[in-house]
Amino acid sequence: MSARAPVRVEAIRTRVALRHAISLAGTAVTAVCASIGAISLLVILGYVAIAGVRAINLAFLTQLPVPVGEPGGGVANGIVGTILTVGLATLIATPIGLLSGLFLALFGRGWFPEVVRFLSDVLSGIPSIAIGLFAYTLLVAPFRHFSAISASFAFALLMLPLILRTSEEAVRSVPRAIREGALALGLSEFASTMKIVVPAARPAIITGLLLAIARVTGETAPLLFTALGSQFWELNPAQPMAQLPLQVFTYAISPYKSWHEQAWAGALLLILAVLVLNVLARVVLTPRSGR
Amino acid sequence: MNANGAPLRVEHLSAYYGARRAVADVTMAFAPNAVTALMGPSGCGKTTILRCLNRIHEILPGAYARGGVLLHDEDVYASGMSVIELRRRVGMVFQRPNPFPTLSILGNATAGLSNVSATEKLEIAEKALRGAVLWEEVKDKLHKPATALSGGQQQRLCIARALAVEPEVLLMDEPTSSLDPISTLSIEELMTALADRYAIVVVTHNMQQAARVSDYSAFMLADEQGVGRLVEMDETTKIFTKPSDRRTEDYITGRFG
Numbered sequence: 342m343s344a345r346a347p348v349r350v351e352a353i354r355t356r357v358a359l360r361h362a363i364s365l366a367g368t369a370v371t372a373v374c375a376s377i378g379a380i381s382l383l384v385i386l387g388y389v390a391i392a393g394v395r396a397i398n399l400a401f402l403t404q405l406p407v408p409v410g411e412p413g414g415g416v417a418n419g420i421v422g423t424i425l426t427v428g429l430a431t432l433i434a435t436p437i438g439l440l441s442g443l444f445l446a447l448f449g450r451g452w453f454p455e456v457v458r459f460l461s462d463v464l465s466g467i468p469s470i471a472i473g474l475f476a477y478t479l480l481v482a483p484f485r486h487f488s489a490i491s492a493s494f495a496f497a498l499l500m501l502p503l504i505l506r507t508s509e510e511a512v513r514s515v516p517r518a519i520r521e522g523a524l525a526l527g528l529s530e531f532a533s534t535m536k537i538v539v540p541a542a543r544p545a546i547i548t549g550l551l552l553a554i555a556r557v558t559g560e561t562a563p564l565l566f567t568a569l570g571s572q573f574w575e576l577n578p579a580q581p582m583a584q585l586p587l588q589v590f591t592y593a594i595s596p597y598k599s600w601h602e603q604a605w606a607g608a609l610l611l612i613l614a615v616l617v618l619n620v621l622a623r624v625v626l627t628p629r630s631g632r
Numbered sequence: 633m634n635a636n637g638a639p640l641r642v643e644h645l646s647a648y649y650g651a652r653r654a655v656a657d658v659t660m661a662f663a664p665n666a667v668t669a670l671m672g673p674s675g676c677g678k679t680t681i682l683r684c685l686n687r688i689h690e691i692l693p694g695a696y697a698r699g700g701v702l703l704h705d706e707d708v709y710a711s712g713m714s715v716i717e718l719r720r721r722v723g724m725v726f727q728r729p730n731p732f733p734t735l736s737i738l739g740n741a742t743a744g745l746s747n748v749s750a751t752e753k754l755e756i757a758e759k760a761l762r763g764a765v766l767w768e769e770v771k772d773k774l775h776k777p778a779t780a781l782s783g784g785q786q787q788r789l790c791i792a793r794a795l796a797v798e799p800e801v802l803l804m805d806e807p808t809s810s811l812d813p814i815s816t817l818s819i820e821e822l823m824t825a826l827a828d829r830y831a832i833v834v835v836t837h838n839m840q841q842a843a844r845v846s847d848y849s850a851f852m853l854a855d856e857q858g859v860g861r862l863v864e865m866d867e868t869t870k871i872f873t874k875p876s877d878r879r880t881e882d883y884i885t886g887r888f889g
Contacts, residue, residue, distance in 0.1 A: 450693065518730040522790070525688050526744035527720035527797060537743070540734040 386612065393609030396602040406572055406588070409597055416607055418574050418583035426489050426568060427558055429578060430496030435550060437497075438504025442546075445505070446512035447534065458506075465502035472498050473563025481567060489575075489582035492568035499560065500553040507549025511542040548622040555618035559611040561586040585611060639664050639831050640685065640722070640801050645699035647680045647689060654680045655860040657699075660850055662801065667823055667832045669846035669868065671839060673883070676852040677860020678835045682803050685833065686722040687715050703801075720744070723794030724803040728810045729786035731778035731793075738774040740789055744797040756796050764792035765822055784815025791822065802826060804834040808841065820845050839884055843872050851880045 400415050407414030441461075445454050476495035481487055515538050523533030539546075564570070569581040570591070576582075585607050592604035638661035647655040655677035662668045670678040683689035684697045687708060701708045708718050731740050741757040742748070748756065757774070761767040766788040770781070778789055787807060794802060804823070808816040823832055823845050836842050842849050849872075850865035864877045875881045882888055 516730070518726055518728060519732060521688055521691065522726060522730040522732065522793075523743070524691060525686060525719055525724040525726075526793065527716045527718075528744065529716055532746075537732050537734075541732070543734070 389605060389609050389612055392602070393605035393607075396606035397609065401603065401606055405574065406583075409595075409600070412599065414603075416583075416585060416588050416603065416610075418571065419585035419588040419607070420610070422489065422568065422571070422575065422582040423558065423585040425576065425578065426492050426564075426582065426584060427496060427554060429490065429493035430500060430557060431550070431554055433493060433497035434500040434504055434553070438501050438553075439508050439546065442505045442508030442510075443512060443534075443539070445509040449509070449513075461502040461505050464498065465506075468562075469495075469499055469560055470562040473565065473567055476563060477566040486579075487567065487569035487581040489568045489578040489580065492564050492582075492584070493578065495563035495567055496557040496560065499557050499563075503553040503556060504549055507552070508542070508546045511545030511549060512538060514545065515541045544625050547625045551618050551622040551625065555615045555622070558614050558618065559586055561590055637664065638662055639704055640833070641700075641702040642681065642685070643700040643702065645681065645684060645697060645701060647677070647684050647697045648695065649692065650694035653857075653859050655684075656855075658852075658860075658862045660862060660865050662831050662833050663848060664831050665827055665829070666847040667827045667834060667845050668848040668850065669842035670833065670835045670850050670852060671837060671842045672852035672860075672863075673854075673888070674837065675858065675860070676854050678837075678850075678852050679805055680860065681852070682724075682805055682833060682835050685801070685803055686719050686724055688719070688724065720797050721799055722801045722803060723797065723799035725787070725790050725794055725805065725807050727806045729783055729790050731781070731786050731789055733777070733779050735778060736775045737770050737778050737781070737789060740778045741792050741796055743793055757792075760792040760796035761789075763795045763826070764788045765818065765825075766792055782815070784811050784818060787811060787815065787819060788822065791819075791826075795826075799830065801831045801833065804832065806835050806837065808836075809838075816841075839872075843868060851875075851877070851883065853879055853883075 400413050402415055402420070403417050404413065404415035405418055406416065441457065445457060448454065449458075472495050473492075476491045476498070480491035480494055519541055520533060520538050523537040524530070528536065564584045564587050568584050568587070570587040571581050571583040573583070589604045589607040589611070592600040592607065595601070640662040642658055642660050645655065645658045646653060658677075658681055670681060672678050680689060685701055685708075687697075687701075689695050689697060697709065699709075703718065703721060707713065708722075732743055735743060738754070738757055741760050742753045745753060745756060758767060758771075761770060766785060769785060770776075770789075773780075778786065781789060791802075791807075807823075808819050811819065820841065823834065826832060827847070834842075834846065846868045848865065849868040851863045851871065852860050853863050854860050863879055864871070864875065866876070871880060872884055875884065
């Protein structure tokens with residue numbers, strides 16, 4: 342008998358066939374799982390579109406809500422209210438988040454930055470209803486008055502950790518060679534950061550900002566006891582203000598068919614807004630050839 | 633070489649990355665209006681030495697240097713020395729072209745300038761871009777992004793950017809290692825031309841390049857502990873024909889490295 346066992350072609354063939362089968366099965370399982378995610382999004386989108394598109398018309402977009410029984414009416418005040426509330430939240434959260442992110446990216450060593458990072462991660466995990474309750478305790482209960490600004494405050498708290506971490510990541514991902522190039526020219530630490538590093542990170546920062554806005558657009562729970570909602574045109578952030586997600590909620594749990602349709606239409610608007618924000622976020626990140 | 637008259641000298645310099653010593657006790661002088669090549673195999677500390685000369689070494693966390701770097705007899709590591717001032721006087725070009733991605737060609741060429749009017753900027757940019765032999769290629773697209781240029785052009789833009797602040801010394805860290813042969817040739821010709829006005833220190837692990845462009849050569853080698861040391865430094869012709877150290881001869885004849 343030779344030192345080596347004789348090669349058995351038959352056995353090798355079986356083994357290869359088995360491996361092919363396992364590989365095929367693995368590919369199939371992962372593909373199915375991936376499809377489930379994509380398909381469920383398409384189903385939701387399609388269902389909401391079909392159910393909501395009938396109620397979307399000019400009146401829906403431009404008129405105030407009407408009492409039950411009257412035909413027509415719209416959610417114009419809710420659309421404007423949502424834009425105002427989210428806009429105000431963005432104004433609050435952006436400077437704080439951006440500067441903290443910059444701080445973490447540039448001076449991110451030691452115990453203090455670690456604590457900031459940890460707390461920010463915790464904050465991003467807190468349920469939005471709890472954030473809303475916090476805003477209620479701080480800005481609604483003491484004044485015995487609901488207000489849009491308290492909702493913006495709650496939204497800002499939800500956006501803050503997202504903006505902070507994405508801008509930290511954006512600044513960090515600027516190649517070290519770029520920063521060294523700026524310093525080697527005799528630019529100060531401050532000038533090289535502001536003139537060279539941050540501009541290089543700008544697309545990624547804006548993307549993070551847009552995703553943070555998308556995250557709170559359509560957020561409903563904190564609104565229940567902050568902005569409260571309103572039947573009227575209200576543009577003063579110190580007053581209760583109509584909100585599209587709240588209108589969807591109110592209409593959806595009502596017993597009236599015409600309101601159900603409007604709830605679907607409102608939901609469709611929210612989804613479209615988030616979709617547009619996400620697409621924008623992608624477009625910003627795509628490098629352009631010339632400027 | 634006579635150390636007197638050298639604009640830049642290194643005396644008993646040791647450089648560290650945290651607890652690790654990368655370079656030990658290096659003393660050398662860089663002549664004016666000449667190209668000095670720092671060569672040696674990977675890990676011999678040649679780039680570290682170069683990065684100590686404009687104190688860019690120390691921006692890495694934990695990195696520091698001990699000993700002296702003298703710019704016209706002024707210790708650049710002295711507490712009164714402004715790092716910003718130093719880096720304006722000692723320019724640097726990096727291994728890979730690193731133009732600032734959000735700035736135009738003009739913006740890159742003038743990125744190191746401050747308190748200069750727009751017309752002055754244009755003048756300085758033209759002078760620097762001519763100095764880097766790039767002007768003719770970019771004069772009609774000064775406002776295009778720098779990233780649209782080819783690798784060799786980007787590297788010449790980075791040289792122009794360094795020239796615009798009018799340094800006395802130009803440090804080049806393997807400036808052609810990421811370029812094709814034609815771009816390499818143009819950068820090497822540029823180095824020779826620039827040596828009329830600047831002291832140039834170039835790190836290279838390419839011996840042919842050192843032989844082609846440099847007037848003086850320093851050969852470095854890491855010892856058994858991995859600490860980089862200067863083996864010898866002399867006129868390039870001498871280093872390549874009659875090196876005084878056996879290890880230099882072994883290296884340049886290709887016996888290792």
